[in-house]
Amino acid sequence: MKLTALIPMLSVSDLKRSIAFYRDRLGFHVINVFGEPEPKWCMIGRDNIKLMLNEPPREEMDTLPLHAKNFQVYYFYPDDVAALHAAWKDDDLAVTDLRVTAYGMKEFELRDPDGYWLWFGQESSEPPTVHE
Template identity: 40%
Template sequence: MPHIIPMQPVRHLPRAIAFYEQLGFTVEDRRDDWGWAKLRWGDCRVMLDQSINVNPDTPRNAVLYLYPGDIDAFHVQARANGLDVPDLDTTFYGMREFRIDDPDGNRLWIGQVGGAEGT
């Protein structure tokens, strides 16, 4: 298997795309008639899909862990793009990270081992 692309359930495709674009993803492919899009960030991909949101009132349980090259710069850019992100924290397992939810409750953990100054 050469790669895997996670698919996130979303309620409103344009709102979800706007959120992920604020993180730095770009739209690679989009089918509004399907309620589906594939987004890209470097070599990484994620799909957003309205059709898999079978129970729209249930909480989301998906988690994506994103690994930017420079967590400090990424954190500053996410805030500059208008996202309400918490301060960076260094975890007991050695990751410098922050955690946010997308508009549909899908959890994103964003981190780097030791952060920029630890690499």
């Protein structure tokens, strides 16, 4: 099982403002946007770099402590997410259940010893098993 990419995901307080900043000031372009009627997630890129930006629900942001507002996810793209999940689960690593999301990813997550979220996902055409 090979890891093919790593894309950080940053929580932002205003997705439209963040997209405008990265696009207009830093030269990124929008690759993908998810969420209706108001998008709450996007992937942006420039050259060989990609970032995901996520805007949590406002009520969650208002009640979170500062460290949680700066939520970071490191999203890895393995070539076989199901095999990686099974291997780490067999090795008693504390991984979440494998799920298929409404945004078309088969994924799972775990935390490193310092509490950083590490997510592992692969594009999937299977029907969603969770609706977020």
